[in-house]
Amino acid sequence: MNFTLLVVGLLTAVALVAIALGIARAISPRSFNPQKGEAYECGIPTHGKSWVQLKAGYYLFAILFLMFDVETIYLFPWASIVQELGIYGLASVIFFLAILVLGLAYAWKKGALEWK
Amino acid sequence: MFDFSIVTGWIHNLLTSFLPYGLAVFVECVAIGIGIMIAYALIAIIMIFMERKVCAAFQCRLGPMRVGPQGTVQIFCDVIKMLTKEIVKIREADKFLYNLAPYVVIAASVLAFSCLPVNKGMEVLDFNVGVFFLLAASSIGVVGILLAGWSSNNKYSLIGAMRSGAQMVSYELSTGLSILTIVVLTDTMQLSEIVARQADGWFIFKGHVSAVIAFIIYLIAGNAEVNRGPFDLPEAESELTAGYHTEYSGMHFGLFYVAEFVNLFIISGVATTIFLGGWMPLHIPGWEGFNAVMDFIPGFVWFFGKAFFVVWLLMWIKWTFPRLRIDQILTLEWKYLIPLGLVNLLLMVIIVVFKLHF
Numbered sequence: 001m002n003f004t005l006l007v008v009g010l011l012t013a014v015a016l017v018a019i020a021l022g023i024a025r026a027i028s029p030r031s032f033n034p035q036k037g038e039a040y041e042c043g044i045p046t047h048g049k050s051w052v053q054l055k056a057g058y059y060l061f062a063i064l065f066l067m068f069d070v071e072t073i074y075l076f077p078w079a080s081i082v083q084e085l086g087i088y089g090l091a092s093v094i095f096f097l098a099i100l101v102l103g104l105a106y107a108w109k110k111g112a113l114e115w116k
Numbered sequence: 117m118f119d120f121s122i123v124t125g126w127i128h129n130l131l132t133s134f135l136p137y138g139l140a141v142f143v144e145c146v147a148i149g150i151g152i153m154i155a156y157a158l159i160a161i162i163m164i165f166m167e168r169k170v171c172a173a174f175q176c177r178l179g180p181m182r183v184g185p186q187g188t189v190q191i192f193c194d195v196i197k198m199l200t201k202e203i204v205k206i207r208e209a210d211k212f213l214y215n216l217a218p219y220v221v222i223a224a225s226v227l228a229f230s231c232l233p234v235n236k237g238m239e240v241l242d243f244n245v246g247v248f249f250l251l252a253a254s255s256i257g258v259v260g261i262l263l264a265g266w267s268s269n270n271k272y273s274l275i276g277a278m279r280s281g282a283q284m285v286s287y288e289l290s291t292g293l294s295i296l297t298i299v300v301l302t303d304t305m306q307l308s309e310i311v312a313r314q315a316d317g318w319f320i321f322k323g324h325v326s327a328v329i330a331f332i333i334y335l336i337a338g339n340a341e342v343n344r345g346p347f348d349l350p351e352a353e354s355e356l357t358a359g360y361h362t363e364y365s366g367m368h369f370g371l372f373y374v375a376e377f378v379n380l381f382i383i384s385g386v387a388t389t390i391f392l393g394g395w396m397p398l399h400i401p402g403w404e405g406f407n408a409v410m411d412f413i414p415g416f417v418w419f420f421g422k423a424f425f426v427v428w429l430l431m432w433i434k435w436t437f438p439r440l441r442i443d444q445i446l447t448l449e450w451k452y453l454i455p456l457g458l459v460n461l462l463l464m465v466i467i468v469v470f471k472l473h474f
Binding site for chain 2: 002004005006008009010011012013014015016017019020021023024025027028029030031036037038039040046050051052054055057058061062064065068069072075076079080081082083084086087089090093094097100101104108113114115
């Protein structure tokens with residue numbers, strides 16, 4: 001039943017957007033003007049191509065995020081049984097987190113966390 | 117407490133009594149879909165009105181007052197205005213991705229929204245990995261924002277989307293870590309089960325100082341994840357026009373706007389569910405009369421009361437602090453909140469393993 005409801009939720013989202021846009025398209029005015037189709041940006045004519053290369057800093061943070069996100073995936077199953085594991089669970093997670101913190105410390109020392 | 121599953125069970129029995137089983141389930145699914153849609157739109161409308169009124173109150177103004185008593189009809193007029201605006205198509209945009217972006221953003225927010233346990237037996241999606249699903253669903257929103265920024269062929273949108281991506285992705289880790297702290301305490305990931313475990317005390321009280329730290333981290337990170345408050349630089353009006361949705365007009369823009377506000381509600385709803393006891397009433401041990409009176413207030417009133425209290429808190433933060441710079445935001449997350457979150461997690465494990473909680 002749960003997965004049926006998941007599909008229902010997804011279809012609801014699609015229907016919500018489709019209905020809202022459908023109503024808007026049906027009742028909103030329409031006029032044609034070649035200037036309307038241009039990118040607005042900030043009001044003045046745009047200069048050059050817009051799909052430009054961006055600062056590498058963003059990608060560094062994305063890579064760091066991957067490291068920690070995968071860690072969260074592994075920690076969730078552990079967290080739901082840690083009460084049964086007891087001391088063993090505590091010891092294993094200290095080991096796990098130590099490796100992770102080493103990674104973060106390395107990134108920190110290399111200056112990957114600075115925004116330059 | 118009133119159990120809503122009595123009502124749903126009664127409807128199910130009624131439908132199966134005169135319809136074949138498959139058709140009855142289909143009718144129920146359609147009813148659930150319509151219910152989610154109405155609840156979603158209503159929450160969005162209430163949130164936008166609340167934002168305008170709370171913002172006005174913090175700036176010593178009255179806010180909308182002209183249309184209807186205390187300006188309550190104003191927001192419906194805004195909806196009608198939004199619907200009657202032309203949807204402008206950008207000639208050089210990537211058409212497919214440009215049109216796909218609102219669907220992705222709304223889908224993420226609707227899926228997360230339908231996870232919230234509003235009352236006993238009144239949640240739509242209740243997986244046994246509920247918290248995990250919630251995190252996964254809400255993080256799809258980043259993809260939609262990046263698509264919107266990239267496809268609209270506009271430098272400001274692109275910068276806004278990239279900033280938003282870096283920020284949301286970073287702060288997701290902190291929300292994950294603080295939720296993880298509570299999962300350690302409950303040893304379950306099912307949202308309805310998490311609420312049920314708080315019958316004898318909300319987790320913010322039960323989990324000692326560790327839960328309080330996790331709650332504060334969650335509020336900061338949640339606020340940053342919905343691009344609001346002092347962390348609203350993806351759509352910094354004064355530098356980037358409107359960020360990733362500059363090129364969207366009319367209802368196209370309206371959908372992004374609605375998703376942003378409902379995401380704020382979802383953040384507060386999750387904070388309520390996980391830290392503040394969801395639909396559980398406030399009980400003080402020893403005060404029997406007080407507890408009995410509190411039990412008379414229905415669960416969904418408790419849930420919405422707490423959720424809107426958290427929303428009000430986040431709005432207070434938004435209208436009080438000035439905007440941060442991107443390097444300050446990333447420094448706050450990576451050098452303060454993540455190490456603090458990890459230490460806090462270890463602290464909670466020690467509390468749980470040595471049975472220091474009550």
